[in-house]
Amino acid sequence: MRIGIDARPLYQAQRTGIANYIYELLKELPRIAPEHEYILYAHKEIKGVPTDSCIQTKVDSRFGLFPGSFWLLSRGSHLIRRDTLDVFWSTVTMLPLWVPKRVFRVVTVYDVVWRRFPETMRTANFWLHRMRAETAIRNCDRMIAISRSTGDDLVNFFGVACDRIRLVYPAISEVYKPQDPLLAASYICRKYGVPPRYMAAVGTVEPRKNLTLLVRAMQILKRTGRFDCPLLIAGANGWKNSPLYQEVQKSGLTQDEIRFLGYVPDDDLPLFYAGAKVFLFPSLYEGFGLPPLEAMACGTPVIASNAPPMPETLGDAAILEPPSSAERFVEAIAKVLRDDELSDTMRRNGKLRAQNFRRDTSARALLNALSPA
Numbered sequence: 001m002r003i004g005i006d007a008r009p010l011y012q013a014q015r016t017g018i019a020n021y022i023y024e025l026l027k028e029l030p031r032i033a034p035e036h037e038y039i040l041y042a043h044k045e046i047k048g049v050p051t052d053s054c055i056q057t058k059v060d061s062r063f064g065l066f067p068g069s070f071w072l073l074s075r076g077s078h079l080i081r082r083d084t085l086d087v088f089w090s091t092v093t094m095l096p097l098w099v100p101k102r103v104f105r106v107v108t109v110y111d112v113v114w115r116r117f118p119e120t121m122r123t124a125n126f127w128l129h130r131m132r133a134e135t136a137i138r139n140c141d142r143m144i145a146i147s148r149s150t151g152d153d154l155v156n157f158f159g160v161a162c163d164r165i166r167l168v169y170p171a172i173s174e175v176y177k178p179q180d181p182l183l184a185a186s187y188i189c190r191k192y193g194v195p196p197r198y199m200a201a202v203g204t205v206e207p208r209k210n211l212t213l214l215v216r217a218m219q220i221l222k223r224t225g226r227f228d229c230p231l232l233i234a235g236a237n238g239w240k241n242s243p244l245y246q247e248v249q250k251s252g253l254t255q256d257e258i259r260f261l262g263y264v265p266d267d268d269l270p271l272f273y274a275g276a277k278v279f280l281f282p283s284l285y286e287g288f289g290l291p292p293l294e295a296m297a298c299g300t301p302v303i304a305s306n307a308p309p310m311p312e313t314l315g316d317a318a319i320l321e322p323p324s325s326a327e328r329f330v331e332a333i334a335k336v337l338r339d340d341e342l343s344d345t346m347r348r349n350g351k352l353r354a355q356n357f358r359r360d361t362s363a364r365a366l367l368n369a370l371s372p373a
Contacts, residue, residue, distance in 0.1 A: 003370060004085040006076075006092060007040035007057070008068045010049060016204070016236070017290060018110060021146070022091050024171045026050050028363035041079055043071040058083075069128065073097050087370050093133035095140060104372040107140040108168075109133075111287030112153045113208065120208040120284070134158070144168045144369050146288045149309030166369035170288050171359035176270050176297035178351060184298075185275030191268070192261060197229040199333070200276035200300070202269070202291040203283065204235045205244060205260065210305065212247050213282040216326035217333065218258050219251050226330075228337045230257050231280070234264040234272060273298035277343075278336045281305065284323050289313055293357060296350030301343050303332045317346065317353035
């Protein structure tokens with residue numbers, strides 16, 4: 001098959017969730033299915049793409065100054081016809097206009113946050129999803145859901161037939177693996193000027209990540225004399241982050257107690273995870289939730305919210321608490337930090353859980369989803 005792939009997420013210099021999901025799959029596809037031809041399309045130069053004889057990268061700069069969504073809508077059909085594709089995989093929930101009917105159209109749906117938590121989105125992004133994402137869901141031949149939770153949302157919110165949905169879990173990169181926690185913490189301490197004993201969180205600073213709960217949790221720990229080590233938060237600034245920073249200022253917490261590190265490079269993330277005493281993930285809603293599994297793969301105990309799809313992905317290897325209860329998070333944090341036996345058990349169980357999300361398994365599931373048969 002000639003498979004066209006919307007590779008726009010890969011041109012970002014700072015690769016995060018969706019781009020990492022695509023990148024891990026692209027690294028595996030040539031190994032397990034070299035008989036197919038994979039053509040990556042983008043409107044800007046993309047770097048760090050896996051190299052193989054069956055992978056081509058085609059940059060089309062027409063309308064390159066316009067937003068990527070406009071480029072895909074306006075140029076996608078032309079490129080699909082020109083290259084006589086058999087399959088077009090939209091790695092974001094959007095399809096070009098006027099795709100030929102002979103082309104099998106596959107769309108990945110990461111979440112339906114615009115239906116579940118519209119208040120956590122920018123207005124423009126909300127309406128883009130309402131118009132273009134829902135159009136793609138109606139018109140595609142097949143949908144890829146990255147969790148059963150997302151698949152259920154497609155059925156419940158849009159009435160999608162189950163036989164149109166395929167499950168393709170994200171794969172955990174091989175760089176996330178058990179490491180010496182003391183050496184990892186020492187590296188993070190030296191590079192970022194932080195204490196060698198710390199708690200960690202990872203996520204874009206935006207409302208859906210629910211980081212204000214962690215601010216309240218740190219306040220309670222401090223007020224009740226159980227503050228054991230600072231919280232370090234890694235992640236790029238998103239939107240509506242001012243209320244979060246205002247809450248930090250009002251809380252009385254200092255930079256020695258809670259610190260925002262900004263974007264942490266991919267090379268440092270495994271060490272950031274491995275050096276932490278505990279990893280915290282209080283998100284209100286995710287399509288999958290990769291960071292806690294990456295932390296587990298590095299051997300770090302995880303406390304996360306019980307919001308969808310955390311019970312599905314983390315199972316009983318993490319402590320799951322309501323995303324509305326800072327008090328429950330506090331009790332879980334205090335328990336993990338003081339109970340070495342519990343911490344060691346969570347480390348073992350987390351590493352075993354992370355092994356369920358292998359790159360070859362995800363890539364085979366993707367190939368099945370891209371096959372019209």
